[in-house]
Amino acid sequence: MLSFVQGVLALSLCLGAPSFAQEAAPAPDAWTAREARHLLNRAAFGATPAELDAAVALGRAATIERLLLGGREVEPPFFATVGVADFGGLDGRSPAEQREVRRQVRERDKGQLAAYTHWWLERMRRGEDPLRDRMTLFWHGFFTTSSKDLRRTFEVIQQHQLLRDHALESYAELLAGIVHDPAMLYYLDNTKNKKGKPNENLARELLELFSLGEGNYTERDVQEVARALTGHQAGRDGGFELNRKQHDDGEKTILGRTGRFDAEDVVAILLEQDACARWVAGRLLESFEGARPDAARLDEYAACLREADYALRPFLRKLLDDPRFYRDEVVGARVLGPVDFLVSSERRLGLEVSPEFVYRAASELGQTLFQPPNVKGWEGGESWITTASLIGRGNAAGLMLGVLDEDAARVAPVAPAPADPDYGGMEAMDSMDATDDMDAMQAMDGREEAAEGDARLPGELRALKRALGKDYAPRLNLTWRFARRGLTRDAELAGALLDELLAIAAPDETRAALTRRLAAERAALGVAEGELLAQPALAEPLLRRLAHLVLSLPEAQLD
Amino acid sequence: MPTTPRPLRLDRRAFLAGGLGFTAGLCLAPGALAARRDESQRHLVLVQLSGGNDGLSTLVPYGDDAYHAARDATRIAAESLHRLDEYRGLHPALTRLAARYDAGELALVQGVGYPGPNRSHFKSLEVWHAAHPDGRVAGDGWIGKLCDARWPQDAPPELVVHLGKDVPYALHSAHHPPVAFEVPETYQWLGDGQELDPGADEPARGGGSVLERLRRVQRDAQASSRRIRHAAAGYRTDVEYPATREGRALRTAAALLDAGLGTRVVSVDFGGFDTHSSQRGRHDELMRTLDGALGAFLADLRGRSIGAHTLVLVFSEFGRRVRENGSGGTDHGKAGLVLAAGAPVQGGLYGAYPSLTDLDGGDLRYAVDFRRCYAAALRWLGADPTAVLGEPFEPVPFV
Numbered sequence: 027m028l029s030f031v032q033g034v035l036a037l038s039l040c041l042g043a044p045s046f047a048q049e050a051a052p053a054p055d056a057w058t059a060r061e062a063r064h065l066l067n068r069a070a071f072g073a074t075p076a077e078l079d080a081a082v083a084l085g086r087a088a089t090i091e092r093l094l095l096g097g098r099e100v101e102p103p104f105f106a107t108v109g110v111a112d113f114g115g116l117d118g119r120s121p122a123e124q125r126e127v128r129r130q131v132r133e134r135d136k137g138q139l140a141a142y143t144h145w146w147l148e149r150m151r152r153g154e155d156p157l158r159d160r161m162t163l164f165w166h167g168f169f170t171t172s173s174k175d176l177r178r179t180f181e182v183i184q185q186h187q188l189l190r191d192h193a194l195e196s197y198a199e200l201l202a203g204i205v206h207d208p209a210m211l212y213y214l215d216n217t218k219n220k221k222g223k224p225n226e227n228l229a230r231e232l233l234e235l236f237s238l239g240e241g242n243y244t245e246r247d248v249q250e251v252a253r254a255l256t257g258h259q260a261g262r263d264g265g266f267e268l269n270r271k272q273h274d275d276g277e278k279t280i281l282g283r284t285g286r287f288d289a290e291d292v293v294a295i296l297l298e299q300d301a302c303a304r305w306v307a308g309r310l311l312e313s314f315e316g317a318r319p320d321a322a323r324l325d326e327y328a329a330c331l332r333e334a335d336y337a338l339r340p341f342l343r344k345l346l347d348d349p350r351f352y353r354d355e356v357v358g359a360r361v362l363g364p365v366d367f368l369v370s371s372e373r374r375l376g377l378e379v380s381p382e383f384v385y386r387a388a389s390e391l392g393q394t395l396f397q398p399p400n401v402k403g404w405e406g407g408e409s410w411i412t413t414a415s416l417i418g419r420g421n422a423a424g425l426m427l428g429v430l431d432e433d434a435a436r437v438a439p440v441a442p443a444p445a446d447p448d449y450g451g452m453e454a455m456d457s458m459d460a461t462d463d464m465d466a467m468q469a470m471d472g473r474e475e476a477a478e479g480d481a482r483l484p485g486e487l488r489a490l491k492r493a494l495g496k497d498y499a500p501r502l503n504l505t506w507r508f509a510r511r512g513l514t515r516d517a518e519l520a521g522a523l524l525d526e527l528l529a530i531a532a533p534d535e536t537r538a539a540l541t542r543r544l545a546a547e548r549a550a551l552g553v554a555e556g557e558l559l560a561q562p563a564l565a566e567p568l569l570r571r572l573a574h575l576v577l578s579l580p581e582a583q584l585d
Numbered sequence: 586m587p588t589t590p591r592p593l594r595l596d597r598r599a600f601l602a603g604g605l606g607f608t609a610g611l612c613l614a615p616g617a618l619a620a621r622r623d624e625s626q627r628h629l630v631l632v633q634l635s636g637g638n639d640g641l642s643t644l645v646p647y648g649d650d651a652y653h654a655a656r657d658a659t660r661i662a663a664e665s666l667h668r669l670d671e672y673r674g675l676h677p678a679l680t681r682l683a684a685r686y687d688a689g690e691l692a693l694v695q696g697v698g699y700p701g702p703n704r705s706h707f708k709s710l711e712v713w714h715a716a717h718p719d720g721r722v723a724g725d726g727w728i729g730k731l732c733d734a735r736w737p738q739d740a741p742p743e744l745v746v747h748l749g750k751d752v753p754y755a756l757h758s759a760h761h762p763p764v765a766f767e768v769p770e771t772y773q774w775l776g777d778g779q780e781l782d783p784g785a786d787e788p789a790r791g792g793g794s795v796l797e798r799l800r801r802v803q804r805d806a807q808a809s810s811r812r813i814r815h816a817a818a819g820y821r822t823d824v825e826y827p828a829t830r831e832g833r834a835l836r837t838a839a840a841l842l843d844a845g846l847g848t849r850v851v852s853v854d855f856g857g858f859d860t861h862s863s864q865r866g867r868h869d870e871l872m873r874t875l876d877g878a879l880g881a882f883l884a885d886l887r888g889r890s891i892g893a894h895t896l897v898l899v900f901s902e903f904g905r906r907v908r909e910n911g912s913g914g915t916d917h918g919k920a921g922l923v924l925a926a927g928a929p930v931q932g933g934l935y936g937a938y939p940s941l942t943d944l945d946g947g948d949l950r951y952a953v954d955f956r957r958c959y960a961a962a963l964r965w966l967g968a969d970p971t972a973v974l975g976e977p978f979e980p981v982p983f984v
Contacts, residue, residue: 215861215912223911227861230704230917240705245946248704359795392750399751400635402707411799412752413742413806414766417774424775431777484770533796539783575781578774580799 057086060531064357067529067585068314069093069346070156072370075526077153090346094339096158096194102187103145107180107264108135139179140382142186143395147381150369157342161193162186163365164313166395167403169204169236171213173396180264181209182396197306198297198336201237205289208260214401217259219252221274226252231401233296239308242301243281250278254287297336303328307341314345316360316407323350358530361410362585364391367419370585371577372426374527377500379426383493387422390486391415411583420578425491428500429567429574435483504569509559516545516555523569527576529585536581544572624967627929628842630835630897631728631852632879633753634871636859637706638901639915640922640949642868643679644693644938648672651907651941658913659864669693673938678872681880682926689932690883692925692983694958696939698951702903704917706859709902714754716956716974721754727959727973728850729758735968736761741847742805743812748834748853756852762802763852764809769817769837773810780807809846816844824885831855831878839882842891849966858901862912875899883926892928896984898962899924900955906947919948923958925983929965935981957981 062081066073070093073081081089110116112134113127150159166189173182185207192199204210205228211217214228229252233243257273260266278287280295287295296302307327311319319327327341334340345351362370365388372379385395392415393404404410424430483491491498504523513519520540524532532540548555551564558565576582639659646652647663648671666674667683675683685691701718703709711720716727725733728745736744738760745756745763756763766772774780780803793801820840826832831853838851855875860867879897886892904921920939939949960970961980971977 215914218862218910218912218914220911225861225910225912225914226916234705234707240703240708245704361795361799400706405751408795408798409752411802412747412750412763412765413802413809414764414772415750416799416803417772417806417810420774420776420780421771429777431775434775434777435773483775484768486768486771487775533783535783536781539781543781571777574776578776578780580796580803583799584796 057082060357061086061352062089063529064352065089065093065346066156067370068351068360069160069342070153071150071160071366072373072529072585074373074376086347090343093157093346094194094343097155100149100155100190102183103138103141105138105142105180105183107262108138108178135179139173139182139396142179142183143385144381146186146395147365147369147384150365151372151378151381151384153373158190158193161338161342162190164310165189165193165200167398167406168309169200169207169210170398170401170403171207171209172398175213176209177212181207181212181260184264185209186396194338194342196335196337197331198293201296201336202290202293204236205232205255205258205293206266208264208266211258211260211266216255219256219258220269220272221253221256224249224252224256224274228252228258229255232292235402237296237305238299238301239305242299242305247280250280250287251292253278254280254292255289258289300328300332303331303336306336307331310341311345313406315351315356317356358584360585361406361408362529362583363404363406363410364388364393364415364419365395366585367391367583368422368426370529371423371527371582374529375426375500375502375573377426377502379498379500380493380495383425383490386490386493387418387425390490391418391422416578416580416583419583420574421487422490423577423582424574425487425494426500427502427570427574427577428498429570430483430487430491432483435487500570502570503566504573505559505562505565508569514556514559516548517541519558519569520544520572523572523576524581527573528579528581530581532581536579540572540576543575544568547571624965626891626894627966628848628891628895629850629962629966630838630842630882630895630927631755631850632875632897632899633852633854634858634875634899634901635706635710635854635856636901637709637903637905637917638858638871638921639860639864639868640695640901640904640920641907641915642864643676643872644669644673644695644922645676646673646938646941649938649941655908655941657909659868659909659915669934673934676869676872678869679876681876681883682924685880685883685926686932690926690928690930691932692930692981693934694923694925694953694981694983695934695936696920696949696952697900697923697936697955697958698903698920698949698953699955702919702945702948702951704903704919706902706917711754713900713902713955714757716755716959721757725759726753726755726757728755728763728852729761730973731850731963731966731968732758732761734972735966736849742809743841743846743848745850746838746841746848746852748837748851751854753852753854756850762798762805763850764805764813766813767834769814769840772813774806812844812846813841816840816846820844822885823888824881826881826885827874827877829874829878831874832881835878835882836885839885839889839891842895843889860905860914861910861916862914864909864914879926886927894929895927896929896962896965897924897926898958899926900958904949907941907944907949908947919945920951921949923955925958925961929984931983933983935983953981954978958983 059078059082062078063073066081108131110127110131113130116124116127169189171185173179176182188203188207214231215225216228219225226248230248233248233251234240253274257269259269275286277284280287280292281299283295304324308324311327330341330344368384368387392410398404421430508519508522513522521537524537524540547568548558553561553564642659642661645661645666647666653660665677667679668674682691699712699718708720712718714726715721715723717723732745740761742764744761747756747763747765749767752763752765817837817840820843826836834853841848841851857871886895900923901921903918905915905918910916936953956974956978958981960974960978961984963970963973964980965984
């Protein structure tokens with residue numbers, strides 16, 4: 027099957043060389059660059075100018091269908107249960123050897139989740155099947171499980187595959203799957219939910235967060251659902267197991283229905299509730315539009331889910347084709363999450379940075395993949411932006427662009443901080459820290475040197491920089507990019523930077539400010555207006571510094 | 586062993602004060618100019634124990650037979666406790682806090698909750714953060730409302746600081762959005778030259794588009810970055826804080842308050858209290874972490890002038906079920922425990938220990954509305970509690 031990008035690029039090639047999006051010819055079905063950009067911001071991970079042109083040419087309906095097609099059969103990296111047996115077992119070994127075996131187990135186990143995370147981030151970057159990746163990210167924040175609370179990574183990856191397999195297909199399948207999903211059963215303590223000794227953690231969150239929403243069930247319902255979920259356990263092989271001895275098969279009354287219900291019955295009962303369709307529709311609409319829908323619209327979309335038996339493609343098709351999805355209050359008014367910000371910036375810049383960098387940077391910015399902060403997932407929206415995260419986003423962009431000013435870190439002398447960099451808790455997996463010890467040592471070195479006024483970066487930023495790779499240099503040629511387009515004037519160059527790097531249309535005052543800055547810096551280099559691109563050695567560093575300014579703007583946090 | 590909690594200070598004061606006592610406290614009494622100047626230097630440190638702290642394992646009612654009957658895996662042996670009287674004792678790991686209690690600088694408010702208790706973490710946290718049963722639909726968080734009531738709109742951005750990544754809803758404020766960071770060293774934009782400022786007009790406070798709000802955040806970040814890094818880097822203390830996230834956060838809190846940046850409220854979030862299974866070891870560790878960090882902070886403050894002006898309030902969204910679940914843990918409950926600590930605090934016990942037998946759906950019944958704790962802090966800070974809370978609540982007289 028043709029991938030999304032291959033498809034749109036092939037089409038754009040048929041239509042001739044890509045032109046800049048704003049100038050593209052009108053599309054067959056009333057479809058503007060503004061709408062195309064919005065669709066690809068929200069349903070994909072942002073668009074490069076070429077992708078935008080191609081989508082405009084393809085037309086709205088066809089672009090939506092292509093997004094919805096979403097190839098399901100994608101080969102994930104190999105993952106397996108990892109145990110001491112894979113390293114020859116512990117029998118007959120000295121304590122030191124046993125420690126070494128356990129270390130190897132941990133390393134391989136963490137390593138496979140790291141590899142899997144990298145694979146997912148690379149898929150987002152490549153954009154072959156962006157809507158499935160985006161929806162998987164949505165479900166990852168909806169049916170949350172944190173790898174921190176699990177003993178090994180096999181179940182974590184297995185759950186992600188479940189979310190991925192049904193991401194565009196069916197909420198009903200997801201709900202049925204999640205009450206049998208070993209990672210979830212561990213995460214919400216259901217492996218300890220036994221007949222006569224109920225543990226209601228999963229039952230409560232199943233009702234509150236995974237299906238109905240708070241206020242649409244009683245405490246009695248929670249207790250009865252917990253009984254229905256007794257005996258749902260997981261085996262050593264990582265598969266689901268129903269422990270019949272621990273299962274309470276007595277009569278239960280749940281949401282007004284009485285019977286000897288098991289988990290399948292509970293799922294069926296939940297799916298019958300209007301509250302369920304409304305809850306799921308509301309969460310989806312909020313995710314795509316950045317704001318809660320009004321009551322009438324929520325009803326309309328909840329009905330759409332119900333009528334399709336919770337199939338997701340009809341819902342998404344309706345939404346992405348809905349004129350209200352393109353209204354001014356929605357376009358450009360959503361705050362990008364950290365993964366979104368990083369991946370879409372990377373895509374718009376045309377860079378390829380290491381997925382480990384994206385993982386770590388997103389984590390610093392408040393979104394650690396596979397470790398949502400709690401069972402509710404990431405809060406999202408404007409809560410992504412704090413004074414520190416805004417600074418952090420700018421610094422991450424600066425690292426990607428290779429323009430971070432390390433000397434500036436010298437301005438404030440930094441006192442030595444306590445040495446222990448591990449505050450993830452006892453069972454924290456710190457998944458990607460395969461080089462923990464080295465990191466810690468280097469971070470400490472950094473602190474000592476910084477304390478002496480050295481211009482080294484503080485620990486977190488140094489770790490981020492290292493994640494880019496040893497000899498990282500951004501593969502980027504903004505000078506060529508703009509020269510080829512025939513841009514010369516300061517205002518044209520500033521405008522092009524804003525149009526290409528921002529997901530939203532920049533306000534006039536921002537255009538004017540960037541133009542002024544560019545003019546001032548160009549003049550300081552002794553270059554006349556119109557001559558900058560003719561001196562690439564001067565132009566490229568300047569354009570990159572300005573690109574860094576653009577990605578540090580509040581405007582860059584919106585899509 | 587006696588199973589009836591002894592009568593407590595709150596009751597006496599409450600009857601004494603009647604309906605008017607606390608409003609009188611709001612007005613500036615004659616000769617209160619010094620007190621007012623004093624109020625203008627006061628700080629509040631909010632410590633949130635996220636997940637629902639088990640009050641029964643924090644202030645343990647070891648003298649109650651019902652406690653021993655309800656708890657097995659999570660039961661804490663009486664002899665290991667810091668006994669406060671013949672009925673209750675502090676968790677064995679709370680050594681430093683027990684010492685503060687003995688010194689009269691730790692108040693324990695028992696049986697704290699709110700009407701119509703909700704066992705959802707998120708709903709319950711919203712109620713605590715908004716100081717309103719409707720949660721966040723009630724508008725700004727209670728600290729945001731405090732800012733509006735107490736401090737001018739041109740207060741420095743560091744007025745309210747959250748030391749962590751996720752800003753709690755309590756700090757949500759249209760007019761005084763908090764500064765938030767976890768590590769002072771990286772709280773710096775490292776670009777070449779200045780960030781771009783389009784010089785757009787500052788929108789009306791609290792209003793504006795999302796872009797205008799983000800621009801405000803950026804200006805606050807620029808204004809506070811250098812001051813905060815200098816404050817943290819220049820801070821010297823003989824007190825050794827534990828090398829935990831919590832210890833580091835409270836060390837930074839002390840540095841900020843000591844530097845006099847105009848910070849009035851600091852918020853920190855200690856997580857991990859949702860102990861549905863294998864609670865004993867986990868909760869012991871949580872108590873060690875709390876005691877280590879908060880104990881160091883209080884010790885540090887004692888040697889500084891800010892110590893006399895700093896009130897620490899420790900809370901959690903709910904307590905936990907009286908009867909253990911089948912997994913050696915406890916499920917979400919209702920009434921819980923609030924701690925108030927610091928030199929300004931009148932230490933001791935407030936409220937009655939909730940009955941372990943007269944339960945509400947298996948949970949402790951609350952007797953003290955949490956807003957009465959807020960009211961005490963608000964009044965002490967020089968704000969009108971009724972203006973902030975929307976209705977009058979009688980302050981728990983711990984400060």
